[in-house]
Amino acid sequence: MTRFLQVLFIIICLRANVSAQINSQPITIGQTATLWSDILQENRHINIYLPEGYNAADTVRYPVIFVLDGGMEEDFFHLAGIVRYNTQPWIARFPRSIVVGIENTNRRRDFTFAVPNTDFIEKAGFKKTNFPQYGQSAKYIGFLEKELQPWLSKNFRVSEQRTVIGESLAGLLASEILLRHPQLFSTYIIISPSLWWDDESLLKTAVNVTPARVYIGAPNKAEDKRMYEDAVKLYDHIKAAKNIEAVFDYLPEELHSTVIHQAVYNAFKKLYPKTALSQ
Template identity: 35%
Template structure:
């Protein structure tokens, strides 16, 4: 059957010309696999949606970290976060991981901590808070063992959530820090329970057990207790975070709203937590400023070296543009995206 481009089809329709070409039968585009999981802890069923990186099939002996996505149902945040994971297979700006989306049901119950005024929150939110301890039990006892038994995981786990789910991420770090290695909280609802987890953060941090962990925090243009509660948490991290808790605060209040912050800052978090080394290569051909693309002996030696995080120089794309000639073939880790306001992650 004859095919035409979308542009040509649109032009024909605008000109009123008859269109003889037709679309052939479509083929579904699969980006992940969904499984139905029965939970005895939560009661009922949940949908688990898993995206494997392309390296999973190409490198059958390799094991991968896991990012657990809250609100991760196919009708929730899974597809747009999976798109970020897919983008790295084209730009290689961060390391591959297994993405596990966990469908939320009654999220305002399961992601909201206990409250001294549950009736008030039930009236305001339409659900009684206080389900977080059981939800952590669900993750610890049912979901993580299932994922680890089914897929080639390497033992390094992250959890990511936005808004109320991000409050769950913060509370989990403070209440059960050993559950994950990386905690990604996108604009957490720190206003909850009169900013409890900001006000009491110092006490929680003083009791954190030893162990390397990382925390990524960001916020949009929200004000009032939402921002103040987060700033109180940042104050506590600045003053009391143990040395083995690496953290960063990357505010996006000048660029994003609560409705737009998730996608760009999830990308920033993945780039910061899972950076991958890269190189600057000389150009070739008439349009290049480098004649014939010839390499010096020093550049040849750099090119022979395998790039790792340990032997790579941290820099920015802007700095590379200002000094590209001296950086050809050197191993680099590019600090992409917005600049953190403060923290210890990456230092």
Template identity: 40%
Template sequence: MNWKNIFFGICCLSASLHAQQEQPNSDIDIQPFTIGETVTLQSQLLNEQRTLNIYLPNGYHQNSETEYPVIYLLDGSVDEDFIHIAGLVQFGSFSWINMIPETIVVGIANVDRKRDYTYPSTDEEYKKEYPTTGHSETFIKYLEKEVQPFVENKYRVTSQKTLIGQSLGGLVATEILYKKPNLFTNYIIVSPSLWYDYESLLKTTPTSYNSEKSIYIAVGEEGPIMKRVAKELYNTLNQNKKKNTKVYYHFLEKQDHGDALHLAVYSAFETIFSETKK
């Protein structure tokens, strides 16, 4: 047996395989996978660039006549809640599911959520730990004066607008509901951080409104304070609701603060939009 010839053959085979690996396979075409659009705008109110992630329903560009409701999602960065909420919307709007109508999702990416999602606090320790806190009023104006007008001018939308907020996002969603309720038609408020500033928001009186609303409040097994304040919010809204308002409460006993949002939003879609079909 000629070991030199065998070794030479192995070397040639190895070199041939390596060369094949380096050659691009002409049968493979790799393209980026996208589920929407990312828009970067200069906010005059916030004095900074802000990012919106936009999910458009299948067929949006093919049908130039159809208008769509809009979901505005707080914590809407790609690495936050945008992708899985957009996925729920796509799934729920499949014709064989028919849970919700085809809907545009606007994910509002964060820059400083403790700044944007909190009103001024009297808690000195909290302010010391989070010195940028307390500017939700400006953020709410940003939603009203910049984000909504941009979406309404850029995309084909109906007047139905849903807001989704969780944790501090649930706090600012509640603040909007209390102070400027007509900014949105539906409110999905999950695990709201209403403990903030000694629960002061719960002690205020919500602003009156006349438009039709659906309000969905959910909380998981997140400790006695979180459960209590969420239930107090529900009780307050339910006891003072108008005839054209529906208020729902959902306790997710198997979920906690980290994983309540996905199931809560799915349940909210089933509840709110099934009611609108009746």
């Protein structure tokens, strides 16, 4: 190749690259809103995925799936993808849904309930210094019930069907809501819940008979036997309750750090087993 042809080839490649950049478009999967909370006394960033065909002028109302660890750098992005996949017309496992991710500011503070002392923290294998703030789940639950849910009802076409997804400390919070405030959600996806908080005192809470679907998932028990056993105890605690449809799922190939994605996918399969193919 002559020098001239080499230069011409480089120019063509550069022009093609510039053209590709000019013609590119961003990919958008949702929107982010900032909501001031009087209860929490801070701004909270709310990520929202709206299903295909969503139209604010329509009369259609959509179920809402709440992701407690719902920041873009947390679980919102990949869990919204699972919801989108399962609601495609060739899957149709459950109705197209709105996904609401609540970005964290201090999850150890917000996802744990008040306790008389914190001696149990070190007994559970953690350092007290890891929890400089804790025990304010009551405020966070109040934020969900009195601020976030009404705000969503005012601004989006939401139905009364609500699902909450929580893993680890968020699983502890989801378990607390199930046992103490069951009216807030109709479906609970609880994964590897940190029920060690306050020496498993939450498991002594009486089960309310509010109708609900509950999935409880646990990763490999060799990694954390106590966490696995606590998940089993939670399942045993609620499975006999009237009007609760409970499912336990053991995922031995997953670790605490990897379990949420597969568990949420499994939860939708087990809670909504009927697909378009089987109808």
